[in-house]
Amino acid sequence: MSVRIFSLLLFFFMGEISLVASSVMSIQVKQAVVKSAPSFLSSTVITLFYGNQVTVIEENGDWSEVKIATKKGWIHNSALSAVKLSLNAGTSRAASGVSSSEVMMAGKGFGSAVEAQYRRENPTIRFDLVDQMEKSLVLPESVRVFAADGKLKQ
Amino acid sequence: MMKKYSLIVLMIVLSGCSAKLNESLAPTLDALLQTQGVSSQVRESVAKVNAATVKSMEDITTPQQEYYIGRSVSANLFGRYRVYNNPKALAYINKIGVLLTYQSDLPDVYGGYHFMILDSDEINAFAAPGGFIFVTRGMLRCAQNEDEVAAILAHEISHVTNRHGMRSIKSSRWTGLGTLLVAESVKSYSNANLVNLVSSFEGGVHDVINTMVVSGYSRSYELEADKSAYALLERTGYNPQSLAQMLRVMKTRLKPGAKDFASSHPSADDRINELKDTTESVAPPSQRTQRFRKQLANI
Structure with a gap:
């Protein structure tokens, strides 16, 4: 029995070690x-x-x-x-x-399925504006130019 | 009997691990118990014991979960404030903001950082988890140059990088979520689990909104955000003294008793004193001054 438990624990920890390393x-x-x-x-x-x-x-x-x-x-x-x-x-x-x-x-946890249910329960909350906010994308190249023009660190 | 001993030993092992370790290993443990022929009922009990050690936000949140909390917090905030429709001003603050995030301790958040101007005379700014940042026209009117705009945004970015919004969620909600997360490794969400998850989610969103808009973060969180913002401005090449300068201007404009920054933040004097930066802010280079005037002249 002790060998079996030892093997079990070894397997358990080896799994964790490989995860980290x-x-x-x-x-x-x-x-x-x-x-x-x-x-x-x-x-x-x-x-x-x-x-x-x-x-x-x-x-x-x-x-x-x-x-x-x-x-x-x-x-x-x-x-x-x-x-x-x-x-x-x-x-x-x-x-x-x-x-x-x-x-x-x-x-898993707080994800799209939970948000969908939350939206169904709170139909007046403005997710449309959040979607609009997320569309504002700033390209790294334009930020690089912005930094250079403003004499900021690059 | 053998299985019972194995189970007990494994539970002891788990109890000695950190909560974070427990959460990451929960699926492994479940699979292991399954190979030992342990019944689903017992495996669920083990999962619950393991989940009970998950007590804080750090134990279980992922960038993706912060993002979804942040989206709902932001959606609620949009119910309280109108959006200011000025594409040039918006593009300008987004460039300043994103440049600052590149130098922050947390440049990669799940959905990226986004900045929005709210059409309000209130002097206020907010940061929702996951990188959703809001600043009012009233607040931007206090800024006298680009470096002071950067100081406002750096302070809000620092609330995100220090996860102050997520930390304002009551610990009981994380414990509930931990139980459900581990249960999911045993089976798919049942309707009851989804209802419980949505309830925890709604409670968490409420906690963040209430802290952000009504009660404000603790003094220690605000001072921590100021300290991080100061370092962030310095790393980006903005004048870090612009933070104290911004606070001095706000001090003269904030109205006692108003529903704004003053109602949810420590006093400007307290914050300036803690920054230990008494020197006056120097004017930024002409290139920054010109574009600041061009983009925010009519804010």
Whole structure:
């Protein structure tokens, strides 16, 4: 019995160790830009999306150098999660053959399903204006020019 | 008997782990118990024990959850204030704001940072979780140059990066959410779980709105936001003294008893004193002065 318990605990902790030590990270924001240097004002190598995975090559302060297929670049650590992320909850988990032990599902907790129900219960709240607010996108290139024109740090 | 011992040992192991660790390992634990033939009823009980250790926001929130809380807080705020329709002014404050976020401790939030001008004479500004930031026309009229606009936005960005909005949500709501999150690893949301989740969500949104608009953040949070804002201005190349200067101007314009910044923030004198920055703000370069006048002249 003790061997079985020991094996059980070993398995349990090995799972956690691999979770922490893995150099594969997931994008935990809707969109994240991989930059050519560790600065948002450097040029963009590629844009990644929620759930995409990257391999971390090295860390430099708040930034990580990552590899995605044949491309390399820098991404801010706030965009990365050590937990493997999946776009869909529930049924797709079984369909993709990915076990629940290695997946944190999108929408878990306070997500789109909860917001949809909250909106149904509060129909007068102005989500239309929030959607409008989210459409105001500022491109990194225009911010770079703005900083340069205003004699600000780049 | 063997299964019972295994279960007890695992529960002891979990009780020794941090709450954050417990939450991240809940699905692993559930899968493990399943392989041992433990019944779903017992597994759910274990999940509940594990969830009971989840006591705070840090234990369970993700950028995505902050985003959804922030969206609903913002939707409620739009019920209280009109939007100021001035695309040039809006584009201008969005550029200043996004540039500041690039130098912040949390530049990547789930849905990105967004800035909006509210059509109100009130001297006020708000920051909802997830990066939704609002500033009134009345507040922008207090700014005498771009650096002071940056000071207002840097203070609000700092509320987001320090997660002050999320921290204003009562801890009981997180405990409830923790229980439901772990339960989801056992089964899909039932209607009852969804109702409970929406109830926790609604309560959380109410807590943030109430703190942001009515009671205000604690003095320590406001001073922390000022301190972060000062560093952020410095890192971006704006004059950090513009924060104290902005507070001096606001002090002369805020009306006692009005429903504005003064009702939900520590006094300007207190904040200036804590910043320990008594020097006068110097004028920014002419390029910044020109574009400030052009974009916000008629605000």
